[in-house]
Amino acid sequence: MTFFSFDIKARRYMYLHMIYAVLIISVPLFPVYLFRLNFSLVEVGFLFSLAGLAEVVFTYGAGRLLDRIPCNYGLAFIDFFGGIASIIYGFSQNYYHIITGQLLDKIGWVFNPSYTVYENEAYKADYETIYQYHVMTPEIVQLAAFPVLGYILTYVASSVAAYRSFFILLGAADFLVIIYILKGLPRVEPNVSLKRKSQLPVPRELYLIMTAEVVLVFGEAVGSQFILIYYILQKLQGTFFTVTVVEAVVSFAIILTTLTTLKRKPELVRTAQYGIFFMMVYAVLMSWAPTVWVIFLAYFLGSIGNSLWFPRHRALTMQLIPEERRGEILGTMSSLKKLVSIAAPIFASLIAVKIYVLAPFVVQLLTLVVVFFIYRLIGRTI
Numbered sequence: 001m002t003f004f005s006f007d008i009k010a011r012r013y014m015y016l017h018m019i020y021a022v023l024i025i026s027v028p029l030f031p032v033y034l035f036r037l038n039f040s041l042v043e044v045g046f047l048f049s050l051a052g053l054a055e056v057v058f059t060y061g062a063g064r065l066l067d068r069i070p071c072n073y074g075l076a077f078i079d080f081f082g083g084i085a086s087i088i089y090g091f092s093q094n095y096y097h098i099i100t101g102q103l104l105d106k107i108g109w110v111f112n113p114s115y116t117v118y119e120n121e122a123y124k125a126d127y128e129t130i131y132q133y134h135v136m137t138p139e140i141v142q143l144a145a146f147p148v149l150g151y152i153l154t155y156v157a158s159s160v161a162a163y164r165s166f167f168i169l170l171g172a173a174d175f176l177v178i179i180y181i182l183k184g185l186p187r188v189e190p191n192v193s194l195k196r197k198s199q200l201p202v203p204r205e206l207y208l209i210m211t212a213e214v215v216l217v218f219g220e221a222v223g224s225q226f227i228l229i230y231y232i233l234q235k236l237q238g239t240f241f242t243v244t245v246v247e248a249v250v251s252f253a254i255i256l257t258t259l260t261t262l263k264r265k266p267e268l269v270r271t272a273q274y275g276i277f278f279m280m281v282y283a284v285l286m287s288w289a290p291t292v293w294v295i296f297l298a299y300f301l302g303s304i305g306n307s308l309w310f311p312r313h314r315a316l317t318m319q320l321i322p323e324e325r326r327g328e329i330l331g332t333m334s335s336l337k338k339l340v341s342i343a344a345p346i347f348a349s350l351i352a353v354k355i356y357v358l359a360p361f362v363v364q365l366l367t368l369v370v371v372f373f374i375y376r377l378i379g380r381t382i
Helices: 008-023 026-036 041-061 063-068 071-092 095-109 113-122 127-156 160-183 202-224 223-233 240-261 268-286 292-320 323-341 346-353 359-381
Strands: none
Touching: 008 041, 008 063, 008 160, 008 268, 026 041, 026 071, 026 160, 026 223, 026 240, 026 292, 041 095, 041 323, 063 202, 071 113, 071 160, 071 202, 071 323, 113 323, 127 160, 127 240, 127 292, 127 359, 202 292, 202 323, 202 346, 202 359, 223 292, 240 292, 268 292, 268 359, 323 346, 346 359
C-alpha cells in the first residue's frame, strides 16, 4: 500500500497530524518558557503533576459526553481547550495563570481517546502498515519545521515577549484547525463506547499488554522532556535551538526506521522486543550524557526503538480487543496511564534536584527492563 492508495478518511486524518507536527512545537517550548519565567525545576514538576491530577478528575467527569459525540467533536474539543490554554500562556502574568492554562489544556486531553477510535475506523484496511505512515508523515514535516522555528525563537525572536506572542499565534492556529476537523475531516460516529468504567472486566490476554504499556508510560513520564530541557539549558548551557535539534534527530530516526520496515511484516512481539531493547540503550546513555552529542545519539536510538515498538504494540492491542468493546477498553487504558503518571513529574524533579540531575532516566531504564521481560512473557502466551 502507498499513501495515495489509502482511503480519503485515512489521508485527511494524516494531513491533520501533519498540521499538528508544526503546532506541537509548543510542547518543548512550554518548559523553556517556564524556565525563562524563573520557574524552578521542582515548580515545573509540581505544575505537571497537578495538571495530571486534574486530567484524571476531568476524565471521569466527561465520560457521558464521550459516549455520545462523534470523534470529530472530541478532536475539536482538544484543539479548542488547547488553543485557549496557549493564549492564556501568552498573556500570563503569574503562576496562577499558568496553572489555569494547564488545567484547560488537560480538559482537552480528556478527549484524547477520540484519536485512537478515529484511527481504528480510518486505518482498518491494514492497521499496521497505515499506522506506520501515520507515524512517519508528521515527522517529515517536523524534521523541516522544528529546526527553523527553533532557530527563530533562539536567535531572532528570543525574548519572553516574543515567546508570549508565539503562544498567542499557536492558540489562534488551533482554532483554524478546528475548522478543518469539522469541515474537512470525514465524520466518524461513536459506534463504540468511550466511557471509562472503574470495574471494567479486562480480557485475560490483555493484562500483559496493558501492564507493559502502563509501566512504559510511567517510565517515560519520569524521564520527561522537561528534565531533558532543564539539563540542556542549565547544565550544558544549550539553547532552545539545541532542544529542537534533538527533536529533529528524533524525527529523522523515526522516518529512517519506518522506511526501512514499511514493506516488511515482521513478527509483532519480537519486533516490539527489539524496540524495547533500543529504548533501554537510550536510557543508559541518558543516565550519563556528558555532552549534547551523547543526547543526540541517545534520542536517535531511542526513537528507533519507539518506532519499532509502538506500531506493533498498537497493532497487537487492536487484534486482541473485541471491536465492539474497543473504545471502552482503550478508554480504561487511557485512564490507567493517566493515573500512574500523576506523581511522575514531581517525583522526577525531586530526584533530579536531590540525587542527580539525570536520575529520572535511571528510573526510566528500570521500567524498560521490566517492560522487556513482560514482552518475553507476552511472546510465550500470545
